[in-house]
Amino acid sequence: KSEKKAYDIATELLEAEAKRKIEKSEKLKILDETKYQIFKNGFGFKETNDQNTTILQVINDLNVTKPQDRLICGEVGFGKTEIALRASFICTENLKQVCILAPTTLLARQHFELFKERFKQFDVKVEFLSRERTQKEKKEIIEDLKNGNISIIIGTHSLLSDSISFADLGLLVIDEEHRFGVRQKEKLRTLRKGINVIYLSATPIPRSLNLALSKVRDISIISSPPPGRKAVETIVSRYSNALIKEALEREFHRSGQSFYLLNSVSNLDFKAKDIRKMLPDAKVTIAHGQMSPKDLKETMIKFHNKEIDILVCTTIIESGLDIPNANTLIVESTENFGLSQLHQIRGRVGRSKRQAYAYFLTSEEKNLTKNAVSRIEALKFGDSLNSGFNLAMRDLEIRGAGEILGEKQSGVIDFVGLTLFTSLIDKSIKLLKGDLETSLDEIEIKLGVNGYITEESIPQPEVRLSLYKKISSFEKEEDLFNIKKELEDRFGKLPKETENLIKFARIRILSSKLLINKILSEQDRIYLFIDLNSPLKPENSKLEKIFLNYSNKEMNKIDFVLDKLIAFNEQNNS
Incomplete structure (x- = not known):
């Protein structure tokens, strides 16, 4: 089943890659080095080594005729937006026109302010399209986009509307790409053939990561933090009023601000009242996506200007808000969130040199599911400054890789392991390209017996992954x-399934020596399909397969085949 799935995916990957090779994009290069240096100086910080490497990769991508398709994975505050700015400048x-897509109005507005500031001296018109705009403003923006009067458009899902068209789109940047569905992103790709695409993400969803790992999408990792940045201290606990009070008081007394996240609009007012009783001197306000755009904007400006001490809010704060003075985060009912979402939310704090704290509280009365426990454990141990990529790798194991080009977020790699599954895809690609050389892992074995490492025997996904890689x-x-x-x-007596996995590996090694390509079980017969040059084939014979009678029911099939192969190898060596 895994091999068939890998083969199907390989076919789709080759088609996607072929389209990228067939489609052409115009070469875009730095036309005026002096002008580019002036723009670059507007950054105001020294680039980290990873940033420099990624900027060079993006510049090189733009300067070839193959359309760019790059995932940039870097922690919040590590400078991904700067890379989008440089690419936009080129x-x-x-x-060429540039389209920047953000998941929320708040984040889109923040980008708009930044892009407007950085491009103000370069005669580049930057516009913003979201639900905040009036119908008249929207109509004008759509018209200007179509006529080429706008160089950079920044917006939310509004940019996916059928009424949007571009004069000459050259670059699409998707920020927090895990927040958009595949169909939404593919819709943007159809706007113009040969479009350059950059995806920005702190924690890419498994499918994006899988695409990048499977070599269809290029990947850049920014893992070095800006100088002086401290890791967010992560505390996981059952819900506790005493802990909440202690955390909020500590932040308030050091003149900092806090986020209190509760993903239930109806309970925000009650929670705000509770917090006001705990801290009577603190200014407490609520924020959520059902507020009018005007009210939400005003609240966020006040919070940014330090006029609010504690913001009780929903996941509206999940994406990209940059408030350096907010360094305490409390999240209620953590078990109801996904791993990348929790990591993203944690990124709202720790954006300055001050120590930040994130409290993930689980419900008192609920028994957590196994997946919820895995997610929270991953967060607890992934609180380093560059854990986003590692958490996404962990997410791949927790919920499966997902169909690479499809919409489902679950896949057959759950029990095969990522490394093994990726190697199956690579082999299928070789097969489809006509590279038919036989290797150890290309021997097909179908005995109706399962061999894998059980989760009960080795709970840690990363240990299982490395063992699969080793054994294969x-x-x-x-x-x-x-x-x-x-x-x-290390782990005591091995379960039957793990014993079988090792036996399968041994069958492959013995089969490769005897040039057996395939072993197939059908009722009481087991067929060995042999190569033209197999030592099991009599001289001048056209024999293609050998069958074995599986009559000894006291011995299981895997041991029966193993015994026969050992005997054949001994005869061959004598």
Whole structure:
């Protein structure tokens, strides 16, 4: 099943890659080095090494005819937006339009203010399209976009409307790309063939990561933090009023601000009242997506200007808000959120040199599901400054890789493991391209028996992944004996499924020596499909397969095949 799935995905990947190779984009390069330096100086910070590398990769991508398709993965506050700004500058200099898509009005507005400020001396018209705009303003913006009078448009889902068209779109930047559905992103891709696309994400969703890992999308990782940045201290606990009070008081007494996140609009007012009783001197206000755009904007401006001490809010704050003075975050009912969402929310604090704290509180009365526990554990141990990419890798294991080009967020890699599944995809791509060389892992074995590492025996996904990789890479039986002994020493008696996995690996090694391509079980017969040059084939014979009678029901199929292959190998070596 896994091999078939990998083959299907490989076909889709090759089609997607072929389209990118067929589609052409115009070469976009830095036309005026002096002008580019002036724009670059507007950043006001020293670039980190990772930032410099990523900027060069993006510049090189734009300067070739193959359309750019790059995922930039970097922690919140590590300077991903600066890369989008530089790419946008190159595009506008080449008289191309740029479209920046953000998931929320708040984040889109923040980008708009930043882009407007950075481009003000370069005669580049930057516009903003969202629900805040009046119908008249929207109509004018749509018209100007169509006529090429706007160079950079920044907006939310409004940009996905059928009424939007561009004069000459050169670059699409999707911020917090995990917040958009596949169909929404594909709609933007159809706006113009050969469009350059940059995806920005602190924690990419499994499908995006899988695409990048499967070499269809290029990936850049910004893992070095800006100088002086401290990791957010993460505390996971059951709900506790005493803990809440202590956390909010500490932030208030050091003249800082706090976010209190509760994903229920109807309960925000009650929670705000409770907090006002705890801290009578603090200014407490609520914010949520059902407020009018005008009221929400005013509240956020007040919070930004330090006129509000504690903001009781919904996930409206999830994306990109930059409030350096807010350094305490409390999230209620953490078990109801996804891993990338929680990591994203945590990114709202810790954006200055001051120590920040994130409290993830789980419901008192609820028993948590296994997946919820895995997500919260991953967060607790992933509180370093560059954990986003690692958390996304962990997410891949917790809920499966997802269909790479589809919409479902679950996949068959759950029990096969990411490394093994990616190697299956690579092999299928070789097969589809006509590279038919046989290797160890291309031997197909169908005995109706499962071999895998059980979650009960080894709960940590990353340990299971590395073991799959190790076992599948062995070419000598001796290595398998050693790993089996090592596993027994570390984890005790091995379950039947793990024993089977090691036996399957041994069957592959023995089969490769005998040039057996496939082993297939059908009722009481087991067929061995052999290569033209197999030592099992009599001279001048056209024999393609050998069948074995599986009559000894006391021995299971996997042991029966293993015994036969050991005997064949001994005969061959004598």
